[in-house]
Amino acid sequence: MSSHxxxxxxxxxxxxxxxGALSGTGGAVQLARYVDDAPDTLAALAAVRVxxxxxxxxxxxxxxxxQMQDAAVVAKSFxxxxxxxxxxxxxxxxxxxxxxxxxxxxxxxxxxRGVAPTPANDAGLADxxxxxxxxxxxxxxxxxxxxxxxxxxHEAARGGVLPLCRGVSRSILRRDFPTAVRLVxxxxxxxxxxxxxxxxxxxxxxxxxxxxxxxxxTALDLAITxxxxxxxxxxxxxxxxx
Amino acid sequence: xxxxxxxxxxxxxxxxxxxxSWLHAHRELGGLPPDTTExxxxxxxxxxxxxxxxxxxxxxxxxxxxxxxRLVAAQSLMDFxxxxxxxxxxxxxxxxxxxxMTDPLEMYAPFVRCGxxxxxxxxxxxxxxxTRSVNSVEVLPNRRLAVANAARVVGLEHxxxxxxxxxxxxxxxxPEPWAINWITAYAMTHTVFHLTDWGGNPGGLPPExxxxxxxxxxxxxxxxxxxxxxxxxxxxxxxGASLEDPYCRPEDWEAIAGLQHEDGFVPRDSDPVADxxxxxxxxxxxxxxxxxxxxxxxxxxxxxxx
Numbered sequence: 001m002s003s004h005x006x007x008x009x010x011x012x013x014x015x016x017x018x019x020g021a022l023s024g025t026g027g028a029v030q031l032a033r034y035v036d037d038a039p040d041t042l043a044a045l046a047a048v049r050v051x052x053x054x055x056x057x058x059x060x061x062x063x064x065x066x067q068m069q070d071a072a073v074v075a076k077s078f079x080x081x082x083x084x085x086x087x088x089x090x091x092x093x094x095x096x097x098x099x100x101x102x103x104x105x106x107x108x109x110x111x112x113r114g115v116a117p118t119p120a121n122d123a124g125l126a127d128x129x130x131x132x133x134x135x136x137x138x139x140x141x142x143x144x145x146x147x148x149x150x151x152x153x154h155e156a157a158r159g160g161v162l163p164l165c166r167g168v169s170r171s172i173l174r175r176d177f178p179t180a181v182r183l184v185x186x187x188x189x190x191x192x193x194x195x196x197x198x199x200x201x202x203x204x205x206x207x208x209x210x211x212x213x214x215x216x217x218t219a220l221d222l223a224i225t226x227x228x229x230x231x232x233x234x235x236x237x238x239x240x241x242x
Numbered sequence: 243x244x245x246x247x248x249x250x251x252x253x254x255x256x257x258x259x260x261x262x263s264w265l266h267a268h269r270e271l272g273g274l275p276p277d278t279t280e281x282x283x284x285x286x287x288x289x290x291x292x293x294x295x296x297x298x299x300x301x302x303x304x305x306x307x308x309x310x311x312r313l314v315a316a317q318s319l320m321d322f323x324x325x326x327x328x329x330x331x332x333x334x335x336x337x338x339x340x341x342x343m344t345d346p347l348e349m350y351a352p353f354v355r356c357g358x359x360x361x362x363x364x365x366x367x368x369x370x371x372x373t374r375s376v377n378s379v380e381v382l383p384n385r386r387l388a389v390a391n392a393a394r395v396v397g398l399e400h401x402x403x404x405x406x407x408x409x410x411x412x413x414x415x416x417p418e419p420w421a422i423n424w425i426t427a428y429a430m431t432h433t434v435f436h437l438t439d440w441g442g443n444p445g446g447l448p449p450e451x452x453x454x455x456x457x458x459x460x461x462x463x464x465x466x467x468x469x470x471x472x473x474x475x476x477x478x479x480x481x482g483a484s485l486e487d488p489y490c491r492p493e494d495w496e497a498i499a500g501l502q503h504e505d506g507f508v509p510r511d512s513d514p515v516a517d518x519x520x521x522x523x524x525x526x527x528x529x530x531x532x533x534x535x536x537x538x539x540x541x542x543x544x545x546x547x548x
Contacts, residue, residue, distance in 0.1 A: 132464060165419075166461045172420035173465045198457060199418060207420070
């Protein structure tokens with residue numbers, strides 16, 4: 001039986017693998033081989049589910065080709081750990097949906113969208129009055145801050161520039177660096193969209209990296225952030241609704 | 243149109259009234275030790291707190307929004323501290339002996355605001371303000387603003403370019419909001435205090451700095467509330483109340499009002515409070531002063547005094 005620590009270790013290992021592919025220090029991510037070679041298959045599939053949309057970042061950001069056998073592994077991970085149906089887990093549902101949308105897009109198989117349901121409308125997404133609580137939610141949704149995806153969460157980010165910047169500042173001051181990085185990632189996405197920001201996301205990202213260090217998941221968020229910042233604003237592939 | 247909500251006004255009234263009562267009731271604990279001369283080994287121990295109490299009382303009298311009984315108490319506090327300074331003689335002697343020191347001018351300003359004057363000190367201050375030496379003393383920019391504002395209140399002729407001074411402060415650089423720390427936060431609050439003359443002139447703060455503060459005050463107040471730095475939080479409330487378009491969130495004001503003891507005491511932080519009355523006074527007098535000032539400024543803004 002896979003333990004919680006085995007799941008966590010597998011997630012970190014996969015994150016390091018994706019990070020290597022993204023940064024050019026490792027080879028392309030081969031999900032099928034990763035799962036086949038894993039000592040604990042269930043933990044490896046759990047890692048695919050935990051990383052969610054981020055496993056596609058080398059394909060989206062540095063244009064690594066996507067293999068069909070990898071698509072099958074992502075679909076299998078949803079069989080092992082079905083998409084959230086719980087209305088109490090709205091962020092999980094949105095992340096699952098985003099993974100499904102990217103899976104369908106990269107594989108060219110639209111039926112794979114069906115691995116996760118479309119989340120219900122959520123008016124609360126656009127309500128930034130409680131900016132710190134809203135930022136916690138946006139940090140949970142950071143995997144959606146990437147190329148291709150666009151939808152209600154992205155619309156909320158466009159409407160919440162100052163709240164996101166406040167969230168970044170609050171997280172850094174509280175030394176909650178994983179949350180800070182996830183929110184900076186949204187700022188990087190906004191910068192890529194051509195949005196003017198009241199603080200410099202590159203400086204904030206570098207500060208968090210230097211003072212906060214980074215585990216594999218945070219390092220991956222940072223790498224994605226840097227890729228978004230380095231791209232010319234407004235460039236990217238056609239959006240898919242998520 | 244100044245907008246300060248009713249819950250903030252209610253909290254501010256309690257804060258100002260009760261803090262003033264506490265300062266008045268405990269004033270003897272802040273008295274100068276017998277035989278204190280103008281040369282003090284440790285001016286921060288009693289001399290500076292006495293000046294802070296004077297400042298709070300002077301602002302309550304300036305703002306004029308407290309009830310008649312409170313105004314009498316504020317006047318009584320001013321009389322007490324003026325007597326402590328031997329009706330200004332001690333401030334005069336300190337300035338005479340230490341020409342380049344700025345604290346006598348800063349100490350004197352709240353008295354002048356309320357009509358207390360010392361003829362010899364007026365002449366001495368006017369004289370020194372004409373010297374290049376005094377005007378070239380190297381001090382931190384926010385401290386230079388403090389001196390410039392005190393000179394303005396006292397009515398000295400040498401006028402500083404407040405906007406240029408503001409530009410040299412930490413706040414004037416409009417830095418990364420996540421790079422603030424405890425020390426720079428206090429530097430920032432004092433920059434606002436002096437530019438606005440303690441909330442009396444909100445327009446004294448350049449508009450771009452007011453916009454910057456509107457953006458980031460919510461973050462700073464929340465972060466320091468979370469760690470129970472009540473003295474700093476209350477200074478941040480003053481900053482919010484001193485903006486042309488005030489930033490006064492009821493939850494923040496009610497949090498400080500809720501901390502205040504029935505007798506007006508407010509703890510400086512979330513650490514345990516000493517039982518010894520003198521130690522309590524030493525540790526927390528500044529926070530009670532800040533609370534009185536915050537309440538008075540918010541009430542004046544709510545009443546449309548400025």
